[in-house]
Amino acid sequence: MFLTIRISTRFDTLDYVDLHSHVLWGLDDGARTPKDALEMLQILRSLGFRTVYATPHQKQGEFLPAAPDIAARHADVTRRLQEAGLDLDLHLGAENFWDEVFLERAQCDQQPSYRKGPEVPSGRDTPAFLLEFPVMQLPPRLIEQLFAFRLRGRLPVLAHPERYVPLWGQRARLEQIARTAALVVDLAALEGAHGPERARAARYLVQEGLCHAVASDLHQVADARPVAAGMAWIKKRLGPARLQALLADAPRQIVAGQLPDLPG
Numbered sequence: 001m002f003l004t005i006r007i008s009t010r011f012d013t014l015d016y017v018d019l020h021s022h023v024l025w026g027l028d029d030g031a032r033t034p035k036d037a038l039e040m041l042q043i044l045r046s047l048g049f050r051t052v053y054a055t056p057h058q059k060q061g062e063f064l065p066a067a068p069d070i071a072a073r074h075a076d077v078t079r080r081l082q083e084a085g086l087d088l089d090l091h092l093g094a095e096n097f098w099d100e101v102f103l104e105r106a107q108c109d110q111q112p113s114y115r116k117g118p119e120v121p122s123g124r125d126t127p128a129f130l131l132e133f134p135v136m137q138l139p140p141r142l143i144e145q146l147f148a149f150r151l152r153g154r155l156p157v158l159a160h161p162e163r164y165v166p167l168w169g170q171r172a173r174l175e176q177i178a179r180t181a182a183l184v185v186d187l188a189a190l191e192g193a194h195g196p197e198r199a200r201a202a203r204y205l206v207q208e209g210l211c212h213a214v215a216s217d218l219h220q221v222a223d224a225r226p227v228a229a230g231m232a233w234i235k236k237r238l239g240p241a242r243l244q245a246l247l248a249d250a251p252r253q254i255v256a257g258q259l260p261d262l263p264g
């Protein structure tokens, strides 16, 4: 299958950065085969992404691929990209679930973070790291804990803030979190791929300027259609400049460890 939805701007002039994807095959619930991985990356390139961060799950009891396996898989997919002649930089990150493993790693400042490839020696590369919470219950003393990361020079990046039920309709709380962590909405959620409540929450965050960036969170080839639809939705409702800010400017700032300004 190849994607038929395209946003109208020529993709080869775009330089979007995807902060959240599951394109490394066989590590989590994302790509299953090398073929899937390559096809997903070809689709992301066709949508205008020139830089993709692979963020395999790090979740105790479910998906906890080891660092050497992730590095080996990254090298494998990078080689396949080169063989296919695809002009796309694939870098590494991780989607850290807020569990005991994460908290232990964070105590030693060793939580897997956004980095620029397997050649990076052990230890952190960039200050930014991707994080997810249980959807029904936020961690206790959340703001204090997020702020403690900032005091240590780190930038927490919250995946799919539209999913967290305790934040639905809680504007003041969202504003408080957005002053401390980068909020990155899933593109597919904007078009209802994750249900009407998450769609409402995602649209609210993007329209009200309460999120810093958006990302694909691509798990399989079939996810590409709602991702493209989410991009088209932003472009139509908020204009191409906002799409550029959410998919290119802000992600670059985030990976550099800076919390982007929110619009307005």
Ligand SMILES: [Fe+2]
Pocket (backbone or CB within 6 Å): 020, 021, 022, 095, 159, 217
């Ligand atoms: Fe994810």
